[in-house]
Amino acid sequence: MSEIVATVVSEGLRKTFTAPDGTSFNAIDEVSFKVRPGTLSAFVGPDGAGKTTMMRMMAGLLAPDEGALSVLGVDVRRDPQEVQNRISYMPQRFGLYEDLSVQENLDLYADLHGVPLDERKERFARMLEMTDMARFTQRPAGKLSGGMKQKLGLACTLVRVPELLLLDEPSVGVDPLSRRDLWQILEQLIGDEGLSVIVSTAYMDEAERCDEIFVLNKGRLLAEGTPEQLRGKADGLTYIATPADGMLARNLQARLIDARDCIVDAVPRGGAVRLIRAQDHEPASVSELLGGARIEPRPAELEDAFMFLLRQHETSGEGHKPPPLTAGASNAAPAVGSEDSGSEREVMIRVRDLVRRFGDFTAVANTSFDVVKGEIFGLLGPNGAGKTTTFRMLCGLLPATSGQLDVAGVNLRTARAAARARIGYVAQKFSLYSNLSVRENLEFFGGAYGLRGKMLRRRVRETLERFNLDASATCGLLPLGYKQRLAMATGLIHEPDILFLDEPTSGIDPLARRAFWRTITALSDEGVTIIVTTHFMEEAEYCDRIAIQDAGHLLALGTPREVREQAGNGETDDMDRAFIAIVEQGRARASDEQAAA
Amino acid sequence: MQAVIAYIAQIAFLCRKEVLAILKDPANRIILLAPAFFQTMLFGYGATFDLTHVSYALLDQSRGAAAREFVTRLDGTGVFERAATLTSAKQIASVIDPGKVLLAITIPADFDQRLARGEGATIQVILDGRNSSTAAAAAGYLNAIAQGANAARGAAPPITIERRAWFNPNLNSRWQIMPAMIATLSMLQTLLLAALSVAREREQGTFDQLLVTPLSPLQILVGKALPSILVGIAQSTIVLMIVLFWFRIPMSGSPWLLYLGLLSFTGAAVGIGMSLSAFALNMQQAMLYSFLVIMPLTMLSGLLTPIRNMPEVLQLATYVNPLRFGVDLVRRVYLEGAGLADVATDFIPLVLVAGVTLPLAAWLFRHRLA
Numbered sequence: 006m007s008e009i010v011a012t013v014v015s016e017g018l019r020k021t022f023t024a025p026d027g028t029s030f031n032a033i034d035e036v037s038f039k040v041r042p043g044t045l046s047a048f049v050g051p052d053g054a055g056k057t058t059m060m061r062m063m064a065g066l067l068a069p070d071e072g073a074l075s076v077l078g079v080d081v082r083r084d085p086q087e088v089q090n091r092i093s094y095m096p097q098r099f100g101l102y103e104d105l106s107v108q109e110n111l112d113l114y115a116d117l118h119g120v121p122l123d124e125r126k127e128r129f130a131r132m133l134e135m136t137d138m139a140r141f142t143q144r145p146a147g148k149l150s151g152g153m154k155q156k157l158g159l160a161c162t163l164v165r166v167p168e169l170l171l172l173d174e175p176s177v178g179v180d181p182l183s184r185r186d187l188w189q190i191l192e193q194l195i196g197d198e199g200l201s202v203i204v205s206t207a208y209m210d211e212a213e214r215c216d217e218i219f220v221l222n223k224g225r226l227l228a229e230g231t232p233e234q235l236r237g238k239a240d241g242l243t244y245i246a247t248p249a250d251g252m253l254a255r256n257l258q259a260r261l262i263d264a265r266d267c268i269v270d271a272v273p274r275g276g277a278v279r280l281i282r283a284q285d286h287e288p289a290s291v292s293e294l295l296g297g298a299r300i301e302p303r304p305a306e307l308e309d310a311f312m313f314l315l316r317q318h319e320t321s322g323e324g325h326k327p328p329p330l331t332a333g334a335s336n337a338a339p340a341v342g343s344e345d346s347g348s349e350r351e352v353m354i355r356v357r358d359l360v361r362r363f364g365d366f367t368a369v370a371n372t373s374f375d376v377v378k379g380e381i382f383g384l385l386g387p388n389g390a391g392k393t394t395t396f397r398m399l400c401g402l403l404p405a406t407s408g409q410l411d412v413a414g415v416n417l418r419t420a421r422a423a424a425r426a427r428i429g430y431v432a433q434k435f436s437l438y439s440n441l442s443v444r445e446n447l448e449f450f451g452g453a454y455g456l457r458g459k460m461l462r463r464r465v466r467e468t469l470e471r472f473n474l475d476a477s478a479t480c481g482l483l484p485l486g487y488k489q490r491l492a493m494a495t496g497l498i499h500e501p502d503i504l505f506l507d508e509p510t511s512g513i514d515p516l517a518r519r520a521f522w523r524t525i526t527a528l529s530d531e532g533v534t535i536i537v538t539t540h541f542m543e544e545a546e547y548c549d550r551i552a553i554q555d556a557g558h559l560l561a562l563g564t565p566r567e568v569r570e571q572a573g574n575g576e577t578d579d580m581d582r583a584f585i586a587i588v589e590q591g592r593a594r595a596s597d598e599q600a601a602a
Numbered sequence: 603m604q605a606v607i608a609y610i611a612q613i614a615f616l617c618r619k620e621v622l623a624i625l626k627d628p629a630n631r632i633i634l635l636a637p638a639f640f641q642t643m644l645f646g647y648g649a650t651f652d653l654t655h656v657s658y659a660l661l662d663q664s665r666g667a668a669a670r671e672f673v674t675r676l677d678g679t680g681v682f683e684r685a686a687t688l689t690s691a692k693q694i695a696s697v698i699d700p701g702k703v704l705l706a707i708t709i710p711a712d713f714d715q716r717l718a719r720g721e722g723a724t725i726q727v728i729l730d731g732r733n734s735s736t737a738a739a740a741a742g743y744l745n746a747i748a749q750g751a752n753a754a755r756g757a758a759p760p761i762t763i764e765r766r767a768w769f770n771p772n773l774n775s776r777w778q779i780m781p782a783m784i785a786t787l788s789m790l791q792t793l794l795l796a797a798l799s800v801a802r803e804r805e806q807g808t809f810d811q812l813l814v815t816p817l818s819p820l821q822i823l824v825g826k827a828l829p830s831i832l833v834g835i836a837q838s839t840i841v842l843m844i845v846l847f848w849f850r851i852p853m854s855g856s857p858w859l860l861y862l863g864l865l866s867f868t869g870a871a872v873g874i875g876m877s878l879s880a881f882a883l884n885m886q887q888a889m890l891y892s893f894l895v896i897m898p899l900t901m902l903s904g905l906l907t908p909i910r911n912m913p914e915v916l917q918l919a920t921y922v923n924p925l926r927f928g929v930d931l932v933r934r935v936y937l938e939g940a941g942l943a944d945v946a947t948d949f950i951p952l953v954l955v956a957g958v959t960l961p962l963a964a965w966l967f968r969h970r971l972a
Contacts, residue, residue: 400814404968426816436807438619440626445619452615453815455608495811505814 012169012201013040013063017072020058020224026482032058033069034224040203040217045195047212048205049311050221051514052485056205057097059221060173063203064094077168093167097174099158103147107138107157110146114161125164132160135190151388152183159190172204176211178511180387180540181581182588188214209308210581218307220314227314232307239281239309242269244291246298247277254278255547257298259526262519264294270312270519273546275579276566281309315516350377352411353503353534354399359408361394368394370557372408376536376550378502381529383548384538387588391557392538393507399536400505401425413502426454429496433507435488439481443474443491447498454499468494486517493524497533504528506537510544522547542580553587560591612817616825620799624829634791638837641787642780642844649906651775656740657685659697659706666714672725675747676707682743698730705729705740717755769854769937780845781853781936782905784838785864785928789871789899792834794892796875799826800967801888809967819964827872827960834868835861854939863931863945866952870924873959880966899925924955 020033033055040046048056061067063076065085074081076088101110111132115125133139136156141149146157155175162170172191176184188211194200204215212218213232220227220235228235248257254273261271261278267286271278278298282291292300354376361369369391376382386392397403398410401421410417413427437446447468451461469476472494480491489509496504506525510518518541526547529535537548545551545565553561553568561568565580572583572590624630658676662669676682686697694706708726716723727744729737770777803809812822842860845851853860874895882888902909902916903925909917920926931948934940 402810402813422816422818425814428814430811430814432807432810434807436811438623438808439806441619441622445622449615449619450811450815452618453612453812453817455612455816457608457611457615 010042011039012042012077013038013203014075015039015072016074018062018069018074019071020055020062020067021070022058024482031224033062036072036221036224036226038219038226038229040201042201043199044216045191045202045204045214046217046219047215048203048219048221049207049209049212050205051207051315051516053223053514054221055224056221057173058224060094060096060171060203060205064092064171065089066094091167092169092171093162093165094171095158095162095173095175097177099155099161101146101154101158101161104145106143106145107133107149108142110157110161111164115164118165120165128164132163135193136160137186150183152179152186155179155183155187156190159187163194166198166200168201170200170202172202174205174207176206176208178388178540180390181542181585182387184208184211185585209306209311212311213307220311222315222318225318227318228310235310236305236307237310239305239313241302241305242282242284242313243303243305243309244280244282244288244300245277245303246280246295246300248298249296252296252298253549255522255526257296258547259523260294260296262523267291268294269316270309272519272543274543275546275569279303279309281313312515315514319516350379352376353378353380353413354382354536355409355411356399357409359395359398359410360406361391361398361403362406367557369398369554372554372557372559374552374559374562376534378534379529379532380549381525381535381537381547383545383551384536384554385540385542385545385551385584386554388540390554392554394557395554396505396507396536396538400428400430426499427502429499429501429504431492431496431504431506431509433509433511435485435492437480437488437492437495439479441480442476443469443478443480443483444476446480446491446495447476450495451498456499464498464500468498486513489513489517489521493521497528501533503534503536506535508538508540510539510541518544542584545580545584553584555588555591556595558591558595561587609821613821613825613828616817616822617828620826620829621832624795624833634833634837635840637791638787638840639844642783642841643848645783645787646776646780646844646849649775649779651735651739653681653736653739653743656682656705656736656743657703658682659686659688659694659703660684661688661691661694661706661708663711664709664713664715668714668717668723669709672709672747672751675751676744679743679747694728698728701730701732703730704733704737705744707744776849777851777937778933779905780849780851781933782903782929784841784845784860784936785867785932786900786903786905786925787841788834788837788864788868789925789928790896791837792830792868793871793875793878793896794889795833796827796830796872797879797882797888797892798885799830800876800879800963801882801885804882805884813968819967822967823876823960823964827869827876830872830875831865831868834871835864838864838868851936853936855935856939856941859940859942859945860932860935862942863928863935863948863952866949866956867924867928867931870928870952870955870959873956873963874924876963877959877966880963880970883970899923902926903929905929921951922955924952927951 016037018033018036019031021029022032023029036059048059050056058067062069062074062081065076065081065088068082077091079087081088102113105113111129115129120128133142136159138153138157138160141153146154149157159172159175176187179187191202192214195202204211206212216231217229218232218235219229228238246257246261248254254276258271258273258278261268261280267283267290269281269283271280280291282288352375356375357373359369359372360367372395384392384396394403398405399412401412401417401424405418412424415424415427417424438449441449444465447465448461451464456464468474472490474487474491474494480488483491493509496506510521513521522544525535525537539545545568548565550562550564551568552559561571563571568587569580569583572586624634660673662673677684685703688694688697688706691708694708697703698706706728708728710724710726713723713725725748727741729741731737767773800809803812817825846853875892878891878895879888882891902912902920902923904920905925909920909926912920927948931945934945
């Protein structure tokens with residue numbers, strides 16, 4: 006075998022798919038690149054960028070339509086089997102056999118890859134130790150948490166040592182703790198075994214750890230380079246703005262993000278707003294928008310470069326640009342007003358000693374909190390922490406075992422229908438009727454909420470306008486971002502006092518996420534109370550208050566700043582780390598108590 | 603009054619949504635019409651107990667005139683068809699075993715002589731018992747032919763039976779089966795449709811979206827059950843039309859009573875389907891449960907085999923089977939022209955089954971958790 010100069014060489018690669026509505030689009034469009042051997046490389050990009058298509062083509066599972074692609078010196082199109090014999094590929098949803106135990110899954114994959122018996126013992130021991138799963142070898146894979154499944158998937162992928170490892174979004178749907186563990190395993194492996202690894206991810210902190218980054222969007226390769234090189238693209242454009250006292254960071258952020266001409270991106274972070282100025286606008290034009298906030302330049306980060314590239318691609322007209330989401334009556338960005346004291350506002354949700362048990366298992370233990378009118382309240386927690394259970398109880402989908410639960414002043418345990426009439430609900434998964442049109446869906450849910458006649462027609466018309474939706478489109482064929490928009494429109498058709506959003510932003514790209522949060526903050530200004538669960542910790546910054554749950558217990562409750570302070574460790578602005586610190590402190594306390602008992 | 607209108611309007615919105623969801627799915631549209639049509643045709647032509655083609659083997663050892671005359675009678679029926687002529691008793695197995703003939707007729711060597719002497723003569727018939735009902739029917743037919751031969755010879759047996767079959771003068775089994783299909787075929791479909799209705803929504807996540815609306819379980823139940831019942835009635839109508847106009851089986855009873863019966867019967871079937879659906883966690887389970895239920899429902903319905911012949915325990919089990927009463931009701935109204943007073947007892951179990959399963963489904967909506 007000759008010395009390989011590049012693990013992967015792609016030239017003018019193209020792959021065309023047919024969309025559900027019958028039109029064809031390029032999932033990968035004229036993509037050329039080289040991956041050096043012995044490196045950790047990342048494909049980053051929003052959902053629908055073509056990351057998975059790229060991975061599957063490199064793994065020889067999908068034939069390119071045009072162009073050349075060679076992996077480990079082998080033409081993938083000509084000899085996919087040869088490539089597959091030498092690489093390991095972990096798809097987004099790894100094919101674990103849920104009824105088989107952890108050990109049986111490992112055995113099975115070792116058999117499938119023909120790993121010699123004498124090598125297995127050592128390899129298995131190493132994999133189990135690294136994934137910290139030696140204790141669970143007898144547990145069925147289906148009973149593992151999401152993060153553990155992902156780790157087991159990685160272990161099964163690595164029952165043999167490949168020449169190239171392909172990982173397709175290994176951390177998707179995994180909470181920050183499990184995500185950190187997963188990357189520790191990966192880095193250890195790369196260090197010990199000198200693997201060449203290509204990973205796809207939507208997380209910038211993961212891309213930051215890589216040697217080489219390829220930025221994809223809508224099938225096009227926007228940029229490539231080391232993290233430093235990419236950061237350079239946003240150099241001199243990045244600032245941090247600290248709002249004046251008593252001003253909400255998210256209100257400042259809303260003003261900035263609405264000024265799409267001169268601001269590329271703005272996100273609330275640690276009580277301040279991080280923003281990127283447009284290249285062709287002078288810094289002076291920005292300060293007009295600030296309303297008295299202090300502004301300082303800050304070093305560019307990878308995320309800045311990424312957002313910069315995405316926006317550039319979007320405005321170049323190449324990227325598909327959805328029509329803007331109008332924020333409704335109060336379309337104008339909120340006045341950079343003062344933070345409400347909160348104490349006098351009406352309590353919309355009152356939770357006291359809420360408990361939910363499933364048999365012996367306590368999913369939610371003694372949880373109490375209030376949510377006031379117009380507040381954005383975030384429920385955060387690792388996978389399986391009880392946040393979904395809490396959420397489902399709050400919106401009346403699951404009866405509580407004990408405790409008091411008042412929603413909009415109505416006791417949810419005694420007057421469920423009355424309470425439900427005042428809430429709107431947006432499910433995690435798109436859950437509207439796929440073969441009905443947008444109008445039919447809106448009319449049905451409006452009708453179910455008791456609207457009819459003129460009133461219903463008016464609300465449907467208003468909602469269609471506000472969310473910029475095509476009434477006659479069939480729901481199932483809408484692009485993901487529009488589905489999300491329709492789901493939200495449906496949740497709001499009856500003008501509820503409270504809106505419940507379950508992981509609303511999972512699976513939508515960062516630009517759509519900004520727009521989405523812009524709508525949420527506008528709703529909150531209109532007085533709608535919002536309860537949201539999310540696994541994007543940085544989104545906690547948009548919330549007035551957040552609650553962090555783990556193992557059914559409420560570990561932290563307060564404004565994002567208070568929660569960060571509770572985490573300690575001098576972590577002032579990184580919500581991810583604050584989250585990890587709080588969960589770990591909570592777990593340490595729990596095991597201390599157990600030891601003491 | 604306003605409240606009542608609002609309540610009904612909510613149900614109407616759900617009904618409309620259900621109907622749209624059913625009709626907008628191209629696969630669904632075909633499933634709704636095609637099977638009812640094809641299955642009716644299939645049963646009409648395929649499912650019959652009537653003897654039309656009985657193949658037999660003949661071993662005529664007498665070769666006399668009386669034997670020939672008997673064989674002529676046999677062939678003259680148009681039902682019996684000689685498939686083999688044997689020369690030795692040893693050959694019988696070789697034609698029966700492979701199923702080439704249903705029966706072998708042996709006319710002994712002394713057949714003619716004995717008849718000539720005025721003694722009784724015997725014809726031996728060997729039947730393929732693997733197909734007992736057909737064999738028994740063929741044997742009965744042969745007996746009738748022998749009696750006819752006796753009569754022709756002036757040796758009339760002392761007792762004869764003169765039969766008149768009411769409601770089905772020719773005892774045509776198609777008449778027995780096809781009206782029952784009006785109930786049976788639509789049940790298969792509606793039960794499955796209802797079974798998928800909630801399970802599909804659970805699987806696609808839309809059920810949660812439905813449960814967070816102020817709709818009460820009763821409203822959801824009515825809104826989901828009505829379209830299914832409607833589909834069931836429409837399917838029954840398709841079958842009824844084919845039975846009436848294609849197979850030309852005359853209907854004696856009142857169509858109103860027939861439809862009233864179908865309504866309560868379909869209600870019971872939808873109730874069972876909805877309960878299964880509310881219990882199932884996904885479509886696959888719902889499908890599996892339906893098939894598990896449909897089989898015994900059909901078996902214990904009296905559609906093909908008389909309930910009287912079943913062991914007592916099974917006979918008791920048939921009392922909770924809506925299909926048993928549905929089949930009975932439809933048959934009696936259709937063939938016999940029974941009035942409401944005659945079939946009133948059939949309504950009781952139907953209404954009871956619907957009355958138990960529908961509320962059960964409504965309860966399960968909120969209490970069945972994944």
